Structure formats: structure tokens, C-alpha cells
Amino acid sequence: MIWHVARRELLSRLRSPFAWVVAGTWLALQGLMFTLILGVYLRASRDGGEWEEESLPLLSGLIDPLYSSQSLLLLLFMPLLTMNLLAGEQRGGTLPLLLSSPLSTLSVVLGKWLALLAYVSGLLFVGGALAPITMIWFGEPPLMPMLGAGLGLLLLAGALGALGLLASSLSGSQLVAAVVTWTTSLGLWMLAVLETGDGPAAALARHGSLLVHVRSFGQGLILGADVAWLLAFAALGLLIAWQRLESWRWR
Amino acid sequence: MTALIARLIGVLGALAAVVTLGALAAAPELPGLRTLGLTAAVGLGGWLYLDWPAVSSWVRSRGGLEAARAALLVLLGGAILSVAVALVSRADPRWDLSPGGRHSVTSQTAAILATLDGPPIEVTGFFMAAGDPVAVRHRAHWDALADAFAAAGPSLVVRTFDPDVSRREADQAGVTDNGVVLISRGARKERLYAPDERTLVTAIVRVARERTRAVYVSAGHGERPLDTVSGLSLTDLSAELRALGLAVRPLDVSRTEIPDDAAVLIVADPSLPLAQAAAEQIDDWLDGGGALLVAAEPGRDTGLGPLLAASGLALGPGLVVDPLVRSVTGDASTPMVARYGLHASVRGLRTPAVFLGASPVIEAPHAPTEVTVHRLAETSELAWAESNPGEQPLTQGAGDAAGPITLLALSERHPSGRSAGTIVLAGDADWLANDGMRNPGNRDLAVRLLGALANEQDLIELPPRDLPQGSLAMDWLDQVVVGLVALLGIPGLCLGVAAGLWIRRRGM
Numbered sequence A: 001m002i003w004h005v006a007r008r009e010l011l012s013r014l015r016s017p018f019a020w021v022v023a024g025t026w027l028a029l030q031g032l033m034f035t036l037i038l039g040v041y042l043r044a045s046r047d048g049g050e051w052e053e054e055s056l057p058l059l060s061g062l063i064d065p066l067y068s069s070q071s072l073l074l075l076l077f078m079p080l081l082t083m084n085l086l087a088g089e090q091r092g093g094t095l096p097l098l099l100s101s102p103l104s105t106l107s108v109v110l111g112k113w114l115a116l117l118a119y120v121s122g123l124l125f126v127g128g129a130l131a132p133i134t135m136i137w138f139g140e141p142p143l144m145p146m147l148g149a150g151l152g153l154l155l156l157a158g159a160l161g162a163l164g165l166l167a168s169s170l171s172g173s174q175l176v177a178a179v180v181t182w183t184t185s186l187g188l189w190m191l192a193v194l195e196t197g198d199g200p201a202a203a204l205a206r207h208g209s210l211l212v213h214v215r216s217f218g219q220g221l222i223l224g225a226d227v228a229w230l231l232a233f234a235a236l237g238l239l240i241a242w243q244r245l246e247s248w249r250w251r
Numbered sequence B: 001m002t003a004l005i006a007r008l009i010g011v012l013g014a015l016a017a018v019v020t021l022g023a024l025a026a027a028p029e030l031p032g033l034r035t036l037g038l039t040a041a042v043g044l045g046g047w048l049y050l051d052w053p054a055v056s057s058w059v060r061s062r063g064g065l066e067a068a069r070a071a072l073l074v075l076l077g078g079a080i081l082s083v084a085v086a087l088v089s090r091a092d093p094r095w096d097l098s099p100g101g102r103h104s105v106t107s108q109t110a111a112i113l114a115t116l117d118g119p120p121i122e123v124t125g126f127f128m129a130a131g132d133p134v135a136v137r138h139r140a141h142w143d144a145l146a147d148a149f150a151a152a153g154p155s156l157v158v159r160t161f162d163p164d165v166s167r168r169e170a171d172q173a174g175v176t177d178n179g180v181v182l183i184s185r186g187a188r189k190e191r192l193y194a195p196d197e198r199t200l201v202t203a204i205v206r207v208a209r210e211r212t213r214a215v216y217v218s219a220g221h222g223e224r225p226l227d228t229v230s231g232l233s234l235t236d237l238s239a240e241l242r243a244l245g246l247a248v249r250p251l252d253v254s255r256t257e258i259p260d261d262a263a264v265l266i267v268a269d270p271s272l273p274l275a276q277a278a279a280e281q282i283d284d285w286l287d288g289g290g291a292l293l294v295a296a297e298p299g300r301d302t303g304l305g306p307l308l309a310a311s312g313l314a315l316g317p318g319l320v321v322d323p324l325v326r327s328v329t330g331d332a333s334t335p336m337v338a339r340y341g342l343h344a345s346v347r348g349l350r351t352p353a354v355f356l357g358a359s360p361v362i363e364a365p366h367a368p369t370e371v372t373v374h375r376l377a378e379t380s381e382l383a384w385a386e387s388n389p390g391e392q393p394l395t396q397g398a399g400d401a402a403g404p405i406t407l408l409a410l411s412e413r414h415p416s417g418r419s420a421g422t423i424v425l426a427g428d429a430d431w432l433a434n435d436g437m438r439n440p441g442n443r444d445l446a447v448r449l450l451g452a453l454a455n456e457q458d459l460i461e462l463p464p465r466d467l468p469q470g471s472l473a474m475d476w477l478d479q480v481v482v483g484l485v486a487l488l489g490i491p492g493l494c495l496g497v498a499a500g501l502w503i504r505r506r507g508m
Helices: A002-014 A017-047 A057-082 A087-092 A095-100 A105-138 A143-170 A174-195 A200-208 A210-218 A224-249 B002-026 B033-050 B052-060 B062-091 B107-114 B133-151 B167-173 B197-208 B235-243 B276-287 B305-310 B323-329 B440-453 B476-506
Strands: A221-223 B094-096 B121-126 B156-161 B180-185 B188-193 B214-218 B247-251 B262-268 B291-295 B313-315 B319-321 B361-363 B371-378 B384-386 B406-413 B422-426
Touching: A002 A017, A002 A105, A017 A057, A017 A105, A017 B476, A057 A105, A057 A143, A057 A174, A057 A210, A087 A095, A087 A143, A087 A174, A095 A224, A105 A143, A105 A224, A105 B476, A143 A174, A143 A210, A143 A221, A143 A224, A174 A200, A174 A210, A210 A221, A210 A224, A221 A224, A224 B062, B002 B033, B002 B062, B033 B052, B052 B062, B107 B197, B121 B133, B121 B167, B121 B197, B133 B156, B133 B197, B180 B197, B188 B197, B235 B247, B235 B440, B262 B276, B262 B440, B276 B291, B276 B305, B291 B440, B305 B313, B305 B422, B313 B422, B361 B406, B422 B440
Parallel strands: B121 B156, B214 B247, B214 B262, B262 B291, B291 B422
Antiparallel strands: A221 B094, B121 B180, B180 B188, B313 B361, B319 B384, B371 B406, B406 B422
16 A cells, blocks of 8 residues: 555656756756865865865765765755645645545555655665766775765655655645745754753754764764664654544544 | 633643653753753643633544544654664664774774773863864864764763863863863873874773883983983883883882882893892892893993893894995994894884894803793894904905894793793894984884783784775866766756656647
């Protein structure tokens, strides 16, 4: 059932020009960031100096900044990609039809989330593949940190997708859903600014900030606690979205 | 109006309850949780009290029951997920994918930390989290190091404070500067400034030890000094040994008993021979398992000849001449080590050490059952022991011993099968002095040899972090091509598909 919903959702997305425009814009921005970061890295490598105290120029000078830029793009685009997931069904009047079908609400939620994840993974792969291909073609990059960064992006996409799905279940307005997702994810991201220090605010930032839990992936370090936090974040979002959708059945 | 206020209070109370429950599971150390919990209770209680008629009728309706079930499910799910995150955080599994394991301590450091027993050692770093770029970079380096050490085992409690923010902690520790790291266990304390891995682990070992082991340098007979900075003194060697966690102190063996904490005794170029009583004291101490390094300049009597001879070591006649060095420096009397021996004390050494005017070291007659002699460092076959150093130019004569010439030898004494001390003999003292220690080969040899004699091989074998850099080389044309593909090629493809779909939908 879940796969059926996911397949239908993914195909419907791929048949939508809007999804391809979003993908094109995303990939253009990703390409711009890659070109800029690559240029800065190559110039700094030629000039020397900027990274002279760093022990891993390619990791800290290229892979990590690329990972950060892709994370920011996820933050920017996930609200646009998720706003329509359930709010569109509510607004278009197809939600009652969906709920009266033999599909369980859980399979609807999980199917939509998986379809979104597949679409975003495709974008990350297509857009992100150029960087490793370039690095392998023109140099000798460390490959494992790039795989770690890919895992981090996938987990972040899962967490933000679940948040977007939840926001989309709260209102029939796609705009409201996008704004809620965007402000919440940005707020959780920006919480990291409180991390500088040792007080309660810093502790709260260390435990609650999205940025704190995703940044080590780009540095070639995968922390089990971060993986668990991101998975739990996604699971909680999906759980609430599921219960929210369930509430439509008895209304 | 009352109902609206009540519901608002209820929502705030519910939010506080969720945050409290999550924090209790994931981060129970967070301050203010009690207040937050109280806020949750007051909020939820206030809502129930103020809005009870509506609440009671809603709860009895089907919607109320379903909502309560959903809320319970969400709360239960949230609690389970929080506990799961807390358990994983406590176990702290980590996978370091960076080249060279940048985020982890080396296996040698991990092995050393694993041997620490007793109560945990506190490692507290005071680094500013914000400020000028240098401070921020120091903090980032420290954070990575602290994480790696904290993950290395339960023997350490690693904490970090910003001295500008955590004034109380900084004052208590007496820290006024940025970049200070304090290592303590009980009354034993060490203070470092922005340490690297090797400095930190040696300091931790120093603090962990009940007693500091010491290297004593013989004094009182015109030996090389420890407290005067000159080319002939031993201050650089002393600094290297201190970095290994060893105390370095002078000792007049003619007047003072060798202390219990002595690991190694160095006798470096005494201008007056040591008295027989001093030699006997050293012999007795060696019998108890001590280690002696004798570095004698050519022609000088150290007073330890009989002790050395009984251990199978002696200085041969003449001066070592090395034509290999002459071809580089023009001075043939500074022989270079061409080969290190197989003994553990010099194993793995690559960089050649240079001796600055040395007597050859030879094996004295000895009983192999009681003494084993190892050649630690030799010249090439081209060198020889010149019996007439005044001869100009220096040429190998018939009476000169042919190379390879031993520059450094070690004797292990084991009468009746029991270990009774180790003696190392060098026919030169300058290689250990500041002039000689400028050569990296001399530094490596001295540190490894003395570290081995003091049983500190683990710390010596901590290698410098040789982290792979990765590389990328592109010219401007490559950059342009990659930029065009990234900016126009891939996005253009997507926009083309979008246009195609749009046209198809419009039936154009």
C-alpha cells in the first residue's frame, strides 16, 4: 500500500511542470554555489595561505562548504516541495476521497513522504554528482567523507520532509504550510547561534538545533547521536501528521 | 474571553510539557527543567480549571476521545523517540570517515588512554567561542581534539568553557587567558596552552601517574650543564624529555644517593673522572634495573671504564673519520650514522644522526651468558677509526680499524638470567648537546633511545599526524566547462523537460 501511494505520488510529481521548474531552479542554484566554491577553493590553493593551517584542504575547503550549501538549499526548497502534499488535497477537495479509499492514513503519510524523499534524493544525486565527478576527474579526493555528506543530506531531507508534511496537514492553505515549514526549520537551524557559550541557551542549542545535528556529516564524521536525532525528528513529524490526518476521518 | 485565555494557557502548558519530557529524556542536565515542568503543570491545570465545562463535554464526545487517544499516542511516541535518542547519545557511536581519521585519536593514543586506571582524569579547556578569527580557529581545533579524546574512553571527563562567559569556572581554575587546558586528578594538575594530541596525551599520562619518573644528569664533575643555554649544554634534550612526561634533574652521584624515582642516569662528558664510590653506587643501582647512558668525549676518562668493561663496552682508540660526510661538509671528523641496529631502542629510526668528533665504541671481552651487547648505530663501510688524528690529510692507514664503526652500543646485563640494568655508551657527548640536537636525526635518536631506557616507548611512538590532504588541479578552461555544465547544462535539461510537459498539457 505504501509503495502504491509512493509510486503514484512520485509519478504525479514527475508529470508536473512545476516540479521540474523547481528542480531546474534548485539545480541552477546548486550549480552556481558549486562554481563559486570551486573557484574560491582553486584560487586559494594557487595563492596558498588561506588554508595553510588546515590539514585537509579538500575536505574543509571544498567538500564541507559544498555540503553546507546543499543543506541550505534543502532548507530553502523543502517548504516548496512539501506545501502541496496534504494542503493541496484539502484545498482540491480530494482528501475525503483519499480517506474513503481502502488506503490507511499511515500508508498515505508514509507513501507521500517516501515519494518526496525519492524525488529529493534524485535532485541531490543529479546536482551533487557533478562535484565528486569533477574531483575524481581532476584530482584525488577522499571519497568516504562525500558518502557521509550524502547520508547527512538524505537524513536532513527526511527530517525537513516530515516537518513539511506535518505543516501541510495543519492547513488547507499551501502558503501557510510553506511559511510554517520555512519558519520552523529556519528557527531550528538558527538556534545554533546560541551555541556560543556554556549556559542553558547553549545547551538548548546543542540539543535542539538542526544545524548542530547536521554539520559534522560534511566534515567526514558521522555521530550516532545526530543520526538518531534526525531520524527521531522525522518519525515524530510523521507521527503527528498521521494523527492529524486520522483526525479527518472522525470529523 | 475566559475560555480563550484558558486555552492559550493550556497550549503553553502543553508545549512546556512536551519540551520538559523531551529534555528529561535527551538532556536531563539542562538547567531550569524543574521550572519548565512546573510551568507545564500550572498551564495544563489552569486550562482544566478555567475551561472545565467545555473540556468535560468535549472529552465525553467522540472527537474528544479520539483527540485524547491521538495526543496520548503522540506523547508516547515522542517519549519513546526521546529515550531512543538519549540512549544512542549515551552510547555515542561514531564513524570517522575523514582521511587519516582526523576526528579520532590515533591508535597509539587510544592504547595509552586504555591503560589508564583509577578515577577519571578531568580535562578542561578554556577557549573563547567567539572573537577574532585566531581564537575561533583555536576553539574549533580544540573542540575536535576534545571530542576525539572524550570518545576515546571513559578514563577522561572532557569539558570546555568559554572564559568570557563562564567567569566563575575560569576564576575557580585560576584561568585568565584564552586557550588554556587544565588536566587534573585530585591534587595532581597540569596546565597546557592550546595543545596538540601528543602534548595532551603525555600530560594526561603525567597526571595519571602516582610518581613522576625522572632522568638524572650527572653533575659536579664538569659535565655538560642542564641550566646554561649554550651549544654544549643539554637544555634542548631536557625539554624533549620533559615533553615526554619525564622529570629531568641534575645529580651529583659522588655526594648524593641515586633517588628511587630515577629511570635513567646520563653521564655526559665529565671533565673529572667520577670517583670509584660513585661508580660503585651506579653499579649497584644498575643491578636494581636502572639504565645508564655514558657519552664520553674522545680522550676523556669518565671514571666508569671498569664498569663499562664489565658490561662488555669500551671506547676504542682514535677518532672516527667518515669520508661520506667530508664530501658534504668538508669535515671528516663528524661521522654520520649509516645504519641503525635492530634493538627496540632504535627501531624505526630513519634520519641519520651526526656525531661531532667521536671515539669508536668497541665490544670488551664479556661472558655472553651475563651480558648481551647490541650495536645501535654504525657508520658506513667507508669510515674508519683514525689512530693518528693529527695526520693531514686524514687517510686510512694500515693500523686504522676499518668501517663500519660502531658509534653507539647498548649492553643488557643479565647475570644468572635476571635483568640487572642497561648501559649505553657513545664516544661523543656533543651529539646530545644543543649543537647536535639541531639535527633532526640526533633529536630522534636521543628521544627514542632515552625514552626506551625510561620505558616510555608508547609515548615516543606517537607519530605526528600525517593526514592525507587530497588534491584537485584544474586550469581555467576546465573550470569554465564544469561551470557551464553546472550552471546551464543540468538546470537547462530540467527546464526543458518542464517546458515539454507544459506544452504537452496545453496540447500545443
